[in-house]
Amino acid sequence: MQPVLxxxxxxxxxxxxxxxxxxxxxxxxxxxxxxxxxNGAGKSTLIKVLCGAVIPDSGEILLDGNKVTFTSPIEARxxxxxxxxxxxxxxxxxxITDNMFLGREIRQKGFMGSFLKFLDKKAMADEARxxxxxxxxxxxxxxxxxxxxxxxxQRQGVAVARATSFGTKVVIMDEPTAALxxxxxxxxxxxxxxxxxxxxPIILISHNMPHVFEVADRIHIHRLxxxxxxxxxxxxEMSDAVAYMTGAKQPPQD
Amino acid sequence: MNKVSDDISKDLKDQPKFTTDIGEKDQDHHSFDxxxxxxxxxxxxxxxxxxxxxxxxxxxxxxxxxxxxxxxKFFSAFNLSLIVQQVTIVGILAAAQxxxxxxxxxxxxVAAMMVLASVFMGKLSVEMxxxxxxxxAVGFISGIATGAFNGLLVTRLxxxxxxxxxxxxxxxxxxxxxxxGSQSIRSSDIEINAPLLHFWGExxxxxxxxxxxxxxxxxxxxxxxxxxxxxxxWGRHVYAIGDDKEAAELSGIRTDRMLVSIYAVxxxxxxxxxxxxxxxxxxxxxxxxxxxxxxxxxxxxxxGTSLFGGRGTIIGSLFGALIVGVFSSGLSIAGLDVxxxxxxxxxxxxxxxxxxxxIRKVSA
Numbered sequence: 001m002q003p004v005l006x007x008x009x010x011x012x013x014x015x016x017x018x019x020x021x022x023x024x025x026x027x028x029x030x031x032x033x034x035x036x037x038x039n040g041a042g043k044s045t046l047i048k049v050l051c052g053a054v055i056p057d058s059g060e061i062l063l064d065g066n067k068v069t070f071t072s073p074i075e076a077r078x079x080x081x082x083x084x085x086x087x088x089x090x091x092x093x094x095x096i097t098d099n100m101f102l103g104r105e106i107r108q109k110g111f112m113g114s115f116l117k118f119l120d121k122k123a124m125a126d127e128a129r130x131x132x133x134x135x136x137x138x139x140x141x142x143x144x145x146x147x148x149x150x151x152x153x154q155r156q157g158v159a160v161a162r163a164t165s166f167g168t169k170v171v172i173m174d175e176p177t178a179a180l181x182x183x184x185x186x187x188x189x190x191x192x193x194x195x196x197x198x199x200x201p202i203i204l205i206s207h208n209m210p211h212v213f214e215v216a217d218r219i220h221i222h223r224l225x226x227x228x229x230x231x232x233x234x235x236x237e238m239s240d241a242v243a244y245m246t247g248a249k250q251p252p253q254d
Numbered sequence: 255m256n257k258v259s260d261d262i263s264k265d266l267k268d269q270p271k272f273t274t275d276i277g278e279k280d281q282d283h284h285s286f287d288x289x290x291x292x293x294x295x296x297x298x299x300x301x302x303x304x305x306x307x308x309x310x311x312x313x314x315x316x317x318x319x320x321x322x323x324x325x326x327k328f329f330s331a332f333n334l335s336l337i338v339q340q341v342t343i344v345g346i347l348a349a350a351q352x353x354x355x356x357x358x359x360x361x362x363x364v365a366a367m368m369v370l371a372s373v374f375m376g377k378l379s380v381e382m383x384x385x386x387x388x389x390x391a392v393g394f395i396s397g398i399a400t401g402a403f404n405g406l407l408v409t410r411l412x413x414x415x416x417x418x419x420x421x422x423x424x425x426x427x428x429x430x431x432x433x434x435g436s437q438s439i440r441s442s443d444i445e446i447n448a449p450l451l452h453f454w455g456e457x458x459x460x461x462x463x464x465x466x467x468x469x470x471x472x473x474x475x476x477x478x479x480x481x482x483x484x485x486x487x488w489g490r491h492v493y494a495i496g497d498d499k500e501a502a503e504l505s506g507i508r509t510d511r512m513l514v515s516i517y518a519v520x521x522x523x524x525x526x527x528x529x530x531x532x533x534x535x536x537x538x539x540x541x542x543x544x545x546x547x548x549x550x551x552x553x554x555x556x557x558g559t560s561l562f563g564g565r566g567t568i569i570g571s572l573f574g575a576l577i578v579g580v581f582s583s584g585l586s587i588a589g590l591d592v593x594x595x596x597x598x599x600x601x602x603x604x605x606x607x608x609x610x611x612x613i614r615k616v617s618a
Contacts, residue, residue, distance in 0.1 A: 074506045089504035091497040093564045098490050103506030105487040117486045 002065055003028050004201050005050070005081070005170050010059035012045055019045040021225035022059065025203075027170060032192060032202045034216030034233070036209070038245050042225040044174075047205055051083040051172050052076030063169065080169030084176060088159040092148035097121070097128045099147050100162045131161045135194050153184030160191055164200055171195060172203045177211050189215050209238045221245055301613045305558045305566060308609055309573035312556070312602075316577060320584030328587050331462035338469050341579035343368075343534055343543065345472045346527035347550035348557070348571040349479055350520035355554050356483075357496040357516055358563025359415035363404060364524050365546025366426035371397045371528035373430050376439040376538035379448035386450040394525045400426060401521020405514035423547065434540040441536035455533025468530040472572075475523060479568045482519075492516055496563025552599065553578055556606045560614065577602070 007025040011018075019042045027033050037043040048054035050061065052073040060067050063079055070076045073083060090099050101124050107113035108120045125143045132143070137157040147155060156176055163171050173192070177185040185208075192215050195202060206212050212219060213233045221228045221244050228244060229251035236252075243249035301307060320328050327333060347364045354361040371393040379389035400422070407418040444451050454468035483489035491512050494502040503509045532538055557574025559566025578599065585595045 073504055077506060083504075085504060087501070089498075089501040091494045091501055091505075091564070093497045094490065094493055098494075099505075102490070102494055102502070105490065107487070117488065119485055119487060119490070 001028055003062075004064060005203075006062040007046070007050060008060045008062065010046065010049055010056045010061075012042075012049065012054060012056050018225050020049065020056065020059075023222070023226045025050070025220060025227060027201050027203055029201055030196060030199050031217040032196050032204055032215050034212035034219040035203060035205045035222060036207075036212055036219060036241065036245060037222030041222045041245070043205060043222040045225075046222065047083075047172060047174060047203070050076075050203070051081060077166075080167055081172065082163035082166070082168045082170070083172040084156070084159045084163050084174065086175045086178060088155055090147050090155060090159060093146060095144045095146055096132075096150075096158055097125045097143050099158060100124070100128045100131065100165065104166060127165075128161070131165045132157065134198075135161055135164070135191060137161065137191075151184065152180050153187045156180070156184075156188050157191060160188075160195065164195055164198070168200055170203065171200055172205070174205050175207065176204070177206065177208055185211065209241065213238055213241075221251070223247065298613060298615070301609075305613070306570045306573070308606075308613075309557045309570050309577060312606075313573050313577050313580065316580050316584065320580060320588070324584050324587040328584055332464065333583060333587070335463040335465055337576070337579040337583045339464070339466050339534070340583070341553075341575045342466065342468045342472045343527055343531050344546065344549045344553055344578065345572060345575040346475055346523060346530060347546050348553035348575050349472075349475050349568060350523040350527070351550040351554045352557070352559055352566065352568050352571045353479070353492065353516050353520045353523075354415065355496075355551075355559050355561060356492050356563060356566060357513060358499070358561075359408065359513075360419065360551065360561070361404065361415065361517075361520065362419040362547045363400070363423040363426055364520070364550055365543040366423045366430065367397060367400045367521060367524045368528045368531060368546065369540065369543055370400060370426045370430050370433075371525040372532050372538050373433050373439075373540065375451060375529060376444065376448075376532065377433060379451065380439050380443050386448040389448070390450070390529060393528055394522060397521040397523075397525025397528065398518050399521070401524065402514055402518040404521075405517030408517070409510040409513050430540045434538075436540055438540065439538040444532065444537065451529065451532045452536070453533060454530040455536070466533065468533055471526070471530060475526065476568055476572045479523070483568055488512075488515075493564055496565075498564070549578065552603055555603055555610075558606070558610065560610050561607070562614075565614070574606075 003026040005025070005027040007023060009022040009024065010020050011022050012020040021042075023042065023046055025033075025035075025046065035043050035047070045054060049056045052070040052075055055071055062068070063081070068079055070079065076083075091102065094102070106120045106123045106127070108118045112118045113120065129143050135157065137154070147158060150158065160171075160173075160176075176188050176192070180188060189211060192202060192204065204212065204216060216233055219231050219233055219241065221231065221241060223245060231241065231244070231252070240249065244251045347368065350364055351361055374396045375389050375393035378384040378392055379386045384392075404415070404418055404422055407413055407422070408415050411418075454466060454471055456467050457464050458467065483492060491502065491507050494505065494507060495509050495512055495516075499509055531543065535542060553574035554566070554571045555561065555574070556577050557566070557570030557572070559570055581598055581602065582595050585598060586592075
């Protein structure tokens with residue numbers, strides 16, 4: 001099977017500090033790839049390179065087998081790599097609809113839209129409602145509600161709905177449960193399953209081992225700026241993963 | 255837990271309700287406190303959802319109050335329409351200022367930009383023999399250029415808008431003095447050479463109410479900007495940038511380009527104000543509207559727009575400008591000294607910002 005996204009020998013130095021040392025990564029269709037690593041292992045640099053926020057010194061990224069380059073998250077997004085940031089990148093004072101279509105608004109047809117640039121608010125609201133209910137988020141009743149009135153989990157839901165709505169090939173989720181309580185974390189894990197079931201592969205970065213072990217199909221362990229190994233969460237214990245991550249135990253050879 | 259998310263969140267509905275599940279009787283000794291708190295919270299939420307209500311209430315209350323204090327003279331058609339005439343210029347400046355403040359910026363240079371634009375219009379048409387319309391166009395270009403200049407400094411040099419516009423205020427003011435040599439262009443000269451410059455000062459009598467064309471133009475500007483802010487992507491992006499610039503950038507908005515365009519649009523509005531101001535004042539004076547910068551900020555703040563950006567309405571600023579007008583007019587008809595007008599205005603600003611902070615706590 002051809003991977004959707006491949007990172008090939010990515011390197012990045014900050015002065016004398018080597019953040020990425022020819023790191024590799026493969027993401028296959030329809031899977032959730034967990035990415036774990038100790039603090040300073042370079043996993044956040046890896047993710048920033050994949051989402052376009054950091055430009056690597058060397059190495060290449062293949063999307064559907066084609067080499068791609070991008071210099072900003074916006075360019076990465078145009079190619080179908082969407083990122084749900086840890087801070088979600090939502091505007092709290094705007095409505096759910098406004099947030100979902102921020103930067104990609106639908107204009108009215110004809111003169112009103114093309115010349116006066118009027119927005120088609122109804123089309124956007126309908127589409128937003130559809131996207132949210134597809135993801136099982138119909139508990140949000142009023143689509144024109146301000147995002148700041150939503151709970152943390154609901155906001156995550158809006159951010160995920162936005163990330164999966166525009167011809168997305170890959171979703172990168174950065175610490176989606178870090179700021180949430182037990183109950184809301186559960187909803188977000190369900191949400192990840194929902195996105196996967198729609199065929200969109202996910203790269204999940206998290207410090208929360210139980211969450212990663214629960215939803216990931218494969219787990220990429222990052223250590224000292226490169227990929228140490230990829231493990232199957234069903235065949236390894238959480239304590240093993242932590243031991244590989246910290247260098248206390250040698251990774252399995254496969 | 256606040257009321258709104260209670261309404262919308264199924265998760266929260268699953269949790270035990272304070273009164274229904276635990277029992278109302280046990281809570282009797284608390285009921286008075288709780289009741290009072292929820293009423294206040296309800297008001298807070300209502301105001302949070304309807305930010306324009308506060309200035310509307312203040313406007314109505316102040317009109318009623320001054321009706322009592324200053325008597326029938328205040329309510330005369332002549333006086334009420336005079337208030338509208340008097341707030342025209344500050345109102346237009348406040349419209350431009352609102353755009354900037356919504357982006358979490360501030361523009362201390364709007365009045366200097368306006369005077370500079372009016373100097374170009376007057377100087378070219380009256381003293382250099384340029385036809386009036388091209389002279390006005392040059393004034394408009396000056397407004398757009400000075401606004402865009404502010405925007406470029408804010409985005410390219412990453413300087414705080416306060417500092418940028420503090421600098422350009424002085425620069426624009428110096429340019430005004432340079433171009434005019436501190437000389438005013440007299441009203442009579444304008445009337446002879448370029449009467450079109452006085453167009454917006456023309457008056458129309460509607461059953462005792464005397465309005466200038468400029469007052470209607472001011473309303474038109476507010477309506478136009480309301481459509482721009484609420485019905486177009488450009489307007490949504492103004493709010494998004496003021497709300498959280500980083501989030502807006504990550505959402506795919508080119509925030510720097512947007513900011514320059516916002517400052518340029520504000521500059522154009524200011525230049526329209528320049529034309530209106532010539533009609534209102536009659537002459538072009540290099541030292542006029544020296545307090546216009548701060549007056550416009552006052553109107554915006556009283557109008558309920560948050561200085562921290564992302565929240566507020568353009569119509570609120572119109573009410574803000576009218577409130578300032580009502581206060582000045584009412585207090586002077588009541589025979590109070592100018593110093594007390596300033597005193598009252600100062601209190602109003604602090605109260606308005608205090609209310610804004612209180613309302614914003616809703617989401618915290």
